[in-house]
Amino acid sequence: MNRESAIATTNLSKGFGDFYALADCNLTIEPATVMGLLGPNGAGKSTLIRLLMGFLTPTRGTASVHGNDVIRDRLAVHQDVSYLPSSPRLFRTMNGRGVLKFFAQLRGDGDLQLAMKIARRLDLDLSRWVAFMSTGMRQKLAIAVAFANRARVLILDEPTENLDPNIRSIVVELVAEAKTAGRTVLFSSHVLSEVEEVADRVAILRAGRLVHEQPMSDLKFYHRIVARTSQGIAPPESLREMIAIRQLEENRVEIDVEGDLSRVLSWLSSIELQDMYIEATGLKAVYDRFHSETAEVRS
Amino acid sequence: MNGTLIRKAIREGLPVFLACTAGLISFCIFRVWIVGRLDSARFKQIVDLLPREWDRYSSVDFGWMISYLGRVVMTFDEPMVVMLIALWGIVRGSDVVSGELNRGTMEMVLAQPVKRSSVFWSHVFVSLVGTLLLALAVWLGMSIGVEITSIRETVYRELPLPNGTRIPLTFLKPREEIVAMNNVIDSRMFWPGIINAACMGWFFVGLTSWLSAWDRYRWRTLGIVTGIYFVMAMLKIGGMAVDSLRWLLHFSIFSLYEPELHIRLLENTPEKLWEFVRWNEKLKIQELGPLGCNLALVGLTIALLVHGNRMFRRRDLTAPI
Numbered sequence: 209m210n211r212e213s214a215i216a217t218t219n220l221s222k223g224f225g226d227f228y229a230l231a232d233c234n235l236t237i238e239p240a241t242v243m244g245l246l247g248p249n250g251a252g253k254s255t256l257i258r259l260l261m262g263f264l265t266p267t268r269g270t271a272s273v274h275g276n277d278v279i280r281d282r283l284a285v286h287q288d289v290s291y292l293p294s295s296p297r298l299f300r301t302m303n304g305r306g307v308l309k310f311f312a313q314l315r316g317d318g319d320l321q322l323a324m325k326i327a328r329r330l331d332l333d334l335s336r337w338v339a340f341m342s343t344g345m346r347q348k349l350a351i352a353v354a355f356a357n358r359a360r361v362l363i364l365d366e367p368t369e370n371l372d373p374n375i376r377s378i379v380v381e382l383v384a385e386a387k388t389a390g391r392t393v394l395f396s397s398h399v400l401s402e403v404e405e406v407a408d409r410v411a412i413l414r415a416g417r418l419v420h421e422q423p424m425s426d427l428k429f430y431h432r433i434v435a436r437t438s439q440g441i442a443p444p445e446s447l448r449e450m451i452a453i454r455q456l457e458e459n460r461v462e463i464d465v466e467g468d469l470s471r472v473l474s475w476l477s478s479i480e481l482q483d484m485y486i487e488a489t490g491l492k493a494v495y496d497r498f499h500s501e502t503a504e505v506r507s
Numbered sequence: 508m509n510g511t512l513i514r515k516a517i518r519e520g521l522p523v524f525l526a527c528t529a530g531l532i533s534f535c536i537f538r539v540w541i542v543g544r545l546d547s548a549r550f551k552q553i554v555d556l557l558p559r560e561w562d563r564y565s566s567v568d569f570g571w572m573i574s575y576l577g578r579v580v581m582t583f584d585e586p587m588v589v590m591l592i593a594l595w596g597i598v599r600g601s602d603v604v605s606g607e608l609n610r611g612t613m614e615m616v617l618a619q620p621v622k623r624s625s626v627f628w629s630h631v632f633v634s635l636v637g638t639l640l641l642a643l644a645v646w647l648g649m650s651i652g653v654e655i656t657s658i659r660e661t662v663y664r665e666l667p668l669p670n671g672t673r674i675p676l677t678f679l680k681p682r683e684e685i686v687a688m689n690n691v692i693d694s695r696m697f698w699p700g701i702i703n704a705a706c707m708g709w710f711f712v713g714l715t716s717w718l719s720a721w722d723r724y725r726w727r728t729l730g731i732v733t734g735i736y737f738v739m740a741m742l743k744i745g746g747m748a749v750d751s752l753r754w755l756l757h758f759s760i761f762s763l764y765e766p767e768l769h770i771r772l773l774e775n776t777p778e779k780l781w782e783f784v785r786w787n788e789k790l791k792i793q794e795l796g797p798l799g800c801n802l803a804l805v806g807l808t809i810a811l812l813v814h815g816n817r818m819f820r821r822r823d824l825t826a827p828i
Contacts (some may be wrong), residue, residue: 264825265823
C-alpha cells in the first residue's frame with residue numbers, strides 16, 4: 209500500500225456469487241484532493257464506498273485509508289473517515305439537535321457547535337423530530353453530521369440527492385472548504401456539473417469496473433467538433449490516439465478531440481466539412497464516452 | 508461497551524420497558540389479590556375435582572399448590588408473565604442488529620469510530636439489565652399484592668394438650684378470621700423464581716440477538732423467534748402429557764423454567780436449591796436441579812451472544828433497502 213495516498217485500492221473486488229458488483233478496482237486518491245466518482249446506478253460506486261468503509265469484505269484485493277487496511281484496521285479507518293451514506297436514515301426517536309449531539313458524542317473528534325453551525329447554514333430546523341422531517345431535511349441533518357468533525361477523509365455518497373438548488377450549492381461550498389482545509393473528499397454523484405465544479409480528479413465506473421480516471425484540469429483539452437460531411441472521414445495515423453469520431457444522422461459527424469486542438473486543425477482544414485462549430489465538451493463528453501447509448505467509434 | 512450507545516438503547520427501549528413493567532406489576536398484584544379471594548379450603552375442593560392426570564402438568568404436587576404460597580407462586584407460570592418477560596427479550600434482542608439494519612440506522616452508527624462489538628454489547632447489555640428489572644418487577648408486584656391482600660381463614664377451635672400440641676376440633680362450627688396475607692407468605696421466598704424468570708428472559712435476549720446478528724430483516728427475526736417460542740412450549744406440554752414423548756422435554760427451553768419448583772425446594776429442602784442435577788420423582792427422570800437450570804440458561808445465553816457478536820463482526824452489511 210502507498211503510505212502517501214489518502215485512499216488506495218488494489219484489485220479491489222466484491223462478488224455476490226457469480227456476479228461481481230466491483231471487479232479489480234485500482235484507485236489512488238491523493239491527500240487534500242477531491243475525487244469525483246461517476247457512474248450510473250449499478251456501476252459499483254456504492255459497493256466501492258461500502259468496501260472502503262469496511263461494511264463489505266472484499267472477495268479479493270485490498271483497500272486502505274491513510275495506510276490503514278479497511279478490514280484489519282477498521283477502527284483506525286473510521287477515525288480518519290467521515291461518511292455520508294446515500295439516502296441516510298437517522299433515529300426517528302430523536303430530534304435534529306439530539307442526532308447531532310449523539311454523533312458528536314460518539315466520535316471523539318465530533319464538534320456539536322460546528323454541527324449546529326452547519327445545520328443553520330443549511331437552513332435546518334433542529335427542533336423537529338426526525339420522524340417528522342422530510343427526505344431533504346434528513347439529508348441536510350446527515351450532511352451536518354458528516355462535516356462536523358476533524359476526519360481527514362470525507363466519503364460522500366450522493367450528498368446532494370433530494371436537495372434544492374440553493375442547498376446543493378452550499379454542499380458544494382462545504383466540499384470546497386473541506387479541500388481547502390486539507391481534507392480529502394471522495395464525492396459520488398450523478399450531477400456532473402457539481403463534480404466538475406469541485407473535483408480535482410474524476411473516476412468513472414461502468415458495470416463494476418473502473419473504466420476511466422483523469423484530472424479535471426485535462427478537461428480543457430477536450431473539444432467536440434460538430435459538422436456535416438458527405439464523405440466518410442478517417443484521421444491520419446498520427447492523430448488516431450487523440451480522436452474519436454461518431455457518425456450521426458443526416459450526414460452529421462461528431463469528432464471528439466482529446467489533447468492539443470491545434471494539432472487537429474490542419475487535418476480538419478484538409479477535409480470537406482460544412483456548418484462546423486467547435487465546443488469545449490467538459491465532463492459530460494467524457495462521461496458519455498463510457499455511458500452513452502450511442503455506439504462509440506474510436507479510431 | 509459505549510455510554511452513548513447505551514443511552515441510545517435505553518431511550519429506544521424505554522417505552523416497551525415501561526409498558527411491560529406496568530403490565531407485570533399490575534397483573535401480579537391482581538393475581539395475588541385473586542388468590543386471596545378464594546379460601547384455600549375451598550380451592551382444595553376444586554382441585555380435588557380435577558382428574559389425577561392433571562398432576563403431571565405441574566412440577567410440584569397439587570397438595571402444595573392449594574396452599575396460599577403455592578397458588579401465589581403459580582403467578583410465575585401465568586402466560587402473561589412468561590410472555591411479557593420473553594416479549595421484552597424478543598423485541599429488544601431483534602433490534603440489536605437486524606432492527607437497526609432494517610431501519611437503515613446501522614450504517615451511520617458503524618461509520619463512526621466505534622467497534623462493532625461495542626454496538627452489539629451496548630444494546631445487549633441494556634436488554635439484559637431490562638430483563639432483570641422486569642423479573643424484579645414481578646417480585647415487586649407479587650410483594651405488593653401480598654402486602655395489601657387480606658385472606659379469609661377458616662379457624663377451628665383447638666384443644667390444647669399438656670404436651671403443648673393443639674388438636675383442631677373439626678366437629679365444632681369453625682369461625683372465619685380475616686388475616687393479612689403477609690402473615691402466611693414471606694415475599695422473600697420468591698427469589699429463586701425471580702432468578703429463574705430472569706435467566707429465562709436472558710435466554711430469549713440471547714437467542715433473538717443471535718438471530719438478529721445473522722439476519723437483516725427485523726420482522727423475520729421476530730417471526731422465527733416467536734415460532735421457536737411456541738414450538739418449545741408445545742414440546743414441553745407434549746413431553747409432560749405423554750410418557751413415550753418425555754424425551755421432548757430435552758428440546759424445550761421451558762423445561763429449564765421451573766420457578767414454582769425452585770420456591771417449593773426453598774421452602775422444604777433449601778439445600779436442594781443448589782443441586783446441579785436432581786432426581787424428579789414425579790417424572791422418574793434425572794433432570795437438572797435449580798442451579799443446573801439457571802446455569803444452563805445463562806450458559807446458552809452467553810454462547811448465543813458470543814457467537815452472535817462474532818457473526819456481526821464478520822458479516823457484510825449490505826445497503827439498506
